[in-house]
Amino acid sequence: MALQNAFEHGGETRDKIILGKILGTKPEFRNKVKEISKDITEIVSSINKLSSEEQESEIKENFPELLAPKEKIEEREGLPELKDAEQGKVITRFPPEPNGYPHIGHAKAAIINSEYAKMYGGKFILRMDDTNPEAERMEYHAAIKVGLEWLGIEFDIVKSTSDDMELFYEKGIELINLGKAYICTCKREDISKNRRERKACKCSMEDIEKNNKNWEKMNDKFKPGDAVVRFRGDMKADNAVMRDPVLFRIIEGKHYTLGEKYRIWPSYDMAVAIEDSIDGVTHAYRSKEFELRKELIDEILDALKMRKPTQGFFSRLEFKGMPISKRIIKPLIEEGKVTWYDDPRLPTLEALKRRGIKPEAIRKFIMSLGLTKANTLAPFDALEAFNRKFVDADSIRLFMVSNAKKLTIKNLPTSSIEIPNHPINDMGKRTIEIDENFYISGDDAQSIKEGTQIRLLGLGNVVITKQGIELEGEFVENGERKDIPKIQWVPQKTAHKIKMIIPKTLFIGDEFNEDSLEELDVFTEPHYLQLKEGEEIQFVRFGYCRKDSQNQAIFTHK
RNA sequence: GCUCCUAUAGUGUAGUCCGGUUAAGCAUUUUGGCUUCUCAAGCCAAAGACUCGGGUUCAAAUCCCGAUGGGAGCACCA
Numbered sequence: 001m002a003l004q005n006a007f008e009h010g011g012e013t014r015d016k017i018i019l020g021k022i023l024g025t026k027p028e029f030r031n032k033v034k035e036i037s038k039d040i041t042e043i044v045s046s047i048n049k050l051s052s053e054e055q056e057s058e059i060k061e062n063f064p065e066l067l068a069p070k071e072k073i074e075e076r077e078g079l080p081e082l083k084d085a086e087q088g089k090v091i092t093r094f095p096p097e098p099n100g101y102p103h104i105g106h107a108k109a110a111i112i113n114s115e116y117a118k119m120y121g122g123k124f125i126l127r128m129d130d131t132n133p134e135a136e137r138m139e140y141h142a143a144i145k146v147g148l149e150w151l152g153i154e155f156d157i158v159k160s161t162s163d164d165m166e167l168f169y170e171k172g173i174e175l176i177n178l179g180k181a182y183i184c185t186c187k188r189e190d191i192s193k194n195r196r197e198r199k200a201c202k203c204s205m206e207d208i209e210k211n212n213k214n215w216e217k218m219n220d221k222f223k224p225g226d227a228v229v230r231f232r233g234d235m236k237a238d239n240a241v242m243r244d245p246v247l248f249r250i251i252e253g254k255h256y257t258l259g260e261k262y263r264i265w266p267s268y269d270m271a272v273a274i275e276d277s278i279d280g281v282t283h284a285y286r287s288k289e290f291e292l293r294k295e296l297i298d299e300i301l302d303a304l305k306m307r308k309p310t311q312g313f314f315s316r317l318e319f320k321g322m323p324i325s326k327r328i329i330k331p332l333i334e335e336g337k338v339t340w341y342d343d344p345r346l347p348t349l350e351a352l353k354r355r356g357i358k359p360e361a362i363r364k365f366i367m368s369l370g371l372t373k374a375n376t377l378a379p380f381d382a383l384e385a386f387n388r389k390f391v392d393a394d395s396i397r398l399f400m401v402s403n404a405k406k407l408t409i410k411n412l413p414t415s416s417i418e419i420p421n422h423p424i425n426d427m428g429k430r431t432i433e434i435d436e437n438f439y440i441s442g443d444d445a446q447s448i449k450e451g452t453q454i455r456l457l458g459l460g461n462v463v464i465t466k467q468g469i470e471l472e473g474e475f476v477e478n479g480e481r482k483d484i485p486k487i488q489w490v491p492q493k494t495a496h497k498i499k500m501i502i503p504k505t506l507f508i509g510d511e512f513n514e515d516s517l518e519e520l521d522v523f524t525e526p527h528y529l530q531l532k533e534g535e536e537i538q539f540v541r542f543g544y545c546r547k548d549s550q551n552q553a554i555f556t557h558k
Numbered sequence: 559g560c561u562c563c564u565a566u567a568g569u570g571u572a573g574u575c576c577g578g579u580u581a582a583g584c585a586u587u588u589u590g591g592c593u594u595c596u597c598a599a600g601c602c603a604a605a606g607a608c609u610c611g612g613g614u615u616c617a618a619a620u621c622c623c624g625a626u627g628g629g630a631g632c633a634c635c636a
Contacts, residue, residue: 014581016616016617017581019578019616019617020578020579020581020616020617021578021579021580022578022579023578023579023616023617024578024579024580025578025579026579027578027579030578033616033617034616037616095636096636097635097636099635099636129636131635131636132635132636134635135635135636184634188633188634191633191634192632192633195632195633196559196560196632198560224634225634227634228634229634230634237561238560238561238562239561239562239631239632240560240561240562240631240632241561241631241632243632245633246633246634248634249634250634251634265634267633267634267635267636268635268636269636271636272636288563288564288629288630289629289630289631289636290630290631290636291562291563291630291631292561292562292563292630292631292632293631313563315563315564315629316629316630320569365570368570368571368584368585368586369570369571370570370571370572372564372570372571373563373564373629374563374564374565374571374628374629375564375565375628375629375630376570376571377569377570378569378570379568379569379570379586379587381569381586381587382569382570382585382586382587384586385585385586385587386585386586388598388599389599392598392599392600393599395598397596397598423594423595423596423598423599424594424599424600455595456595457595457596458595459595460595481595486595486596487596488596538596538598538599539596540596540597540598541596541597541598542596542597542598543597543598544598558597558598
């Protein structure tokens with residue numbers, strides 16, 4: 001073994017490493033370390049005296065099997081194992097609030113939880129977390145559903161938190177009667193101040209009877225802001241969440257499905273605790289800004305003697321320079337800096353789709369991030385790399401020229417030509433009608449020298465006879481194939497003008513990037529018009545793009 | 559300010575719980591080569607990391623203590 005190690009590391013080895021290897025493979029030696037280490041030192045020094053050629057021949061003679069190449073270590077597939085998980089009995093859930101358009105962060109939570117359900121043959125619940133009528137709208141509810149469907153996520157159960165309003169009231173009253181909750185009629189600022197200063201208020205001293213009466217009053221007499229139900233936690237706790245948090249509050253806004261039926265609404269903590277418990281959720285994974293709520297949720301359920309789920313946390317996912325929060329996106333839309341939530345520069349699902357990102361790529365990408373709690377600020381090119389693999393195989397190859405320059409070619413032998421739609425896969429062929437007038441890209445036109453040969457892809461070689469604003473050339477039969485520029489082209493007669501949109505990073509640092517959207521006028525083949533909207537294409541030597549409309553394409557990535 | 563979480567190559571991660579079978583694996587990125595009628599894809603190769611300082615141990619990315627960087631919470635939002 002020492003011999004092998006020495007050979008692998010330039011003819012020299014160290015006794016400590018050999019010792020480690022031996023103890024690693026043969027744990028039975030671990031209590032005889034002193035005895036064997038002496039032997040190892042001797043062996044090692046004798047081996048180090050040999051030249052590497054001698055070592056090699058020694059290995060060949062006595063241990064030829066060691067020369068076989070090492071096996072690669074296999075990477076763990078998918079997500080790490082869940083604690084306390086039983087095959088077939090795992091229930092996970094994804095509880096978005098319908099208060100905005102779904103984005104990559106939603107995708108992460110949904111994908112991780114659905115993967116876990118799948119991994120254990122369990123069930124997966126979509127629960128619209130709609131307990132704040134002021135923020136939630138049907139429009140968002142629908143957008144979330146559309147987004148999840150696009151991602152290909154399937155649910156066993158679909159429900160809304162607000163389905164269980166009566167149950168929340170029941171449990172709320174139970175907490176009051178247990179003395180675990182009380183009605184607080186302090187002002188909002190005072191509650192906040194007391195929590196900061198770890199001081200209890202008078203309301204927390206009230207007896208159960210009074211609290212029950214006040215609960216009744218919350219139904220009609222109290223106005224929003226007059227009274228809240230607070231959990232009796234611990235005003236001295238280090239975890240600020242435990243300092244008597246709010247369980248219910250009065251909101252008079254119209255709920256998007258229930259209208260004005262209820263005016264007392266449970267807070268997030270109350271709702272999540274009860275819902276996860278009664279829905280049978282075994283494993284509740286959410287992003288780590290909720291980490292401090294774990295203790296509270298457990299305490300609420302303990303107080304009610306209800307079953308507790310295992311809670312886990314993962315880091316938020318954001319892309320560098322692509323804001324996720326409505327707080328930032330909304331003003332951009334209002335100022336016209338971004339067109340809408342489907343603007344290709346945004347990390348919303350709608351935008352990602354429009355940009356040409358495939359749902360499978362998002363899934364792979366998110367799975368590759370793992371389940372860490374360290375902050376993830378992923379560069380967008382990581383997603384692009386996954387996407388390229390999905391998109392390459394079935395993207396039709398088309399010619400497109402930017403900054404077009406005219407090229408006239410003499411002696412063309414044909415008036416039409418067939419070109420395959422994909423270099424490897426069979427995606428059919430298209431016929432292009434040609435005459436002597438072509439467009440080529442400005443960049444290419446500039447780099448060509450007069451008198452040299454270029455190859456027009458799929459067509460043949462051309463020798464350039466005149467350089468300038470407009471170029472002229474002559475067709476060459478059986479020209480050189482290697483080591484000449486091979487460029488794409490478009491016939492002038494049938495060239496179809498489209499707008500090419502190239503999305504770039506929205507923010508550089510904290511600054512809005514004024515050049516975040518580049519628009520080019522380009523020419524492509526008429527075949528473009530026959531493609532379906534939303535189809536992914538590769539413009540040869542330019543990159544992958546998605547057809548947005550007959551007159552517009554969006555650059556996906558290289 | 560207080561509390562909690564977190565720290566592995568340029569980037570994202572595996573390994574950390576239970577110290578040794580791996581002088582740190584994978585992906586991406588970059589560079590070079592092969593292949594190719596695309597600067598794509600595919601194939602091959604190279605480059606590159608355990609935040610810092612102590613301690614425990616025959617042995618530390620892994621355990622302990624301290625420091626530092628990053629993030630979050632301290633809402634009648636979720």
